[in-house]
Amino acid sequence: MIKRKPVPAIAAILLLVSLALAACGGAGSANEAASPSASASQGKAFRSFQTAKGAVDIPVKPQRIVTDYYGGELLAAGGHVVGVEPSAFDNPFLKDLLKDAQDVGAPINTEKVLELQPDLIVVMYDDNYDALSKIAPTIHIPYNTAKNIYETVELFGDIVGEPEKAKRFIADYEKKAAEGRERLKGVVDENATFGIYELTDKGELWTFGDNAGRGGQALYNALKLKMPEKNRNDNQTLQLSMEVLPEYAADYMFLTVYDPENKGDKLKELQSSAVWKNLDAVKNNRLFINDFNTFYRYDPIAITGQIDLFADMLIERNRENQK
Structure with a gap:
């Protein structure tokens, strides 16, 4: 500072x-x-x-x-x-x-x-x-x-x-959301599930809803992609053990890693676990590790920007998986 x-x-x-x-x-x-x-x-x-x-x-x-x-x-x-x-x-x-x-x-x-x-x-x-x-x-x-x-x-x-500026911002957001949904037509199955997760520097694993940052509003509310039913909860966040992780897994999984000292040890531990390796999203190359600073943000400007980021990564991964 x-x-x-x-x-x-x-x-x-x-x-x-x-x-x-x-x-x-x-x-x-x-x-x-x-x-x-x-x-x-x-x-x-x-x-x-x-x-x-x-x-x-x-x-x-x-x-x-x-x-x-x-x-x-x-x-x-x-x-x-x-x-x-x-x-x-x-x-x-x-x-x-x-x-x-x-x-x-x-x-x-x-x-x-x-x-x-x-x-x-x-x-x-x-x-x-x-x-x-x-x-x-x-x-x-x-x-x-x-x-x-x-x-x-x-x-x-x-x-x-500035109520009129606020209305214009929302109009631009809705336009961006509609464009994102259009771009994903035919790219992802409409019945596929999408989950948001975070690993902490203490090795804790959490799942997130549609209003706790990590891209939830962009993914679920703007792009209207489907959250796993079990991941819905009133608190927006839920800590998971590795034993129950498969119950909360999704077809597509987005992981942020809170690692302020950039040690990388907890992510290596997670990726080396048998439970993680056996998740469908991992085996099907539908697991995304997202930048913490970019996806932690939940202000309206960040939410609007995250729409394109999600759409871009899903489109690119779909191309990869079709080769």
């Missing part, structure tokens, strides 16, 4: 107070309706937004947004992100879009946020919510508030005041 020069304590306190006073002066009553109200101090319009922590007055059109884990969601809806947590910069779908944004740490570093002078802060985790709220209007959106790409884009389109 890059270390950044801290703001001197006195300067930080003065800036904190001035920003807090400006935000308070610009916000209307927390009990007023959601219609815009003029801010006398900043010349901005504000509205009341209901959150898990109650109503918060936020800019109707925020111009400088800081977030922890909602960079992709905000960008998909047309938001201007100036600060985000560090792992977002490893997201291959967001790198170009975040070229002018700053790393604000994880958990968020309040001094860095002060430097960026945001007019809105959006957080998944509320560890330092009170401190951030003194810098700018802060809204807490807990993890899994939205259950799919439609709910997500609509929610964040509302937050950034």
Whole structure:
């Protein structure tokens, strides 16, 4: 992580107070309706937004947004992100879009946020919510508030005041999904099953549903490929033992490997096991090992990009298997 020069304590306190006073002066009553109200101090319009922590007055059109884990969601809806947590910069779908944004740490570093002078802060985790709220209007959106790409884009389109951009994003997503389904006609059997799995650096093996990252929304919701019936569960994830793995296997299997130190030992162990070697997907060359950073992502921009990635790999593997 890059270390950044801290703001001197006195300067930080003065800036904190001035920003807090400006935000308070610009916000209307927390009990007023959601219609815009003029801010006398900043010349901005504000509205009341209901959150898990109650109503918060936020800019109707925020111009400088800081977030922890909602960079992709905000960008998909047309938001201007100036600060985000560090792992977002490893997201291959967001790198170009975040070229002018700053790393604000994880958990968020309040001094860095002060430097960026945001007019809105959006957080998944509320560890330092009170401190951030003194810098700018802060809204807490807990993890899994939205259950799919439609709910997500609509929610964040509302937050950034860009509902029309949100609608356009969804229209583009639906077009991409339809194109992907068309490309796969005749490539995979419509009755074939497709499973998503992950191996951890501790040797744990998990299966994933349609809303836990790893490409689930692209595979199951966009491309409408069939999940093994036994893999469906309310928790979206399920840890498997090697003994029961064949019961949760699929005709096509997609594996990500969480291996932050790049040791590779757990994957070698898995691939050398008799249970793994005897899976139909392995024997039929329908097992795919997918890049963790690419398929872990579940923001709307990543989901849309993953549609083509899945379609491409299935088409290419089908060609291979026909030779």
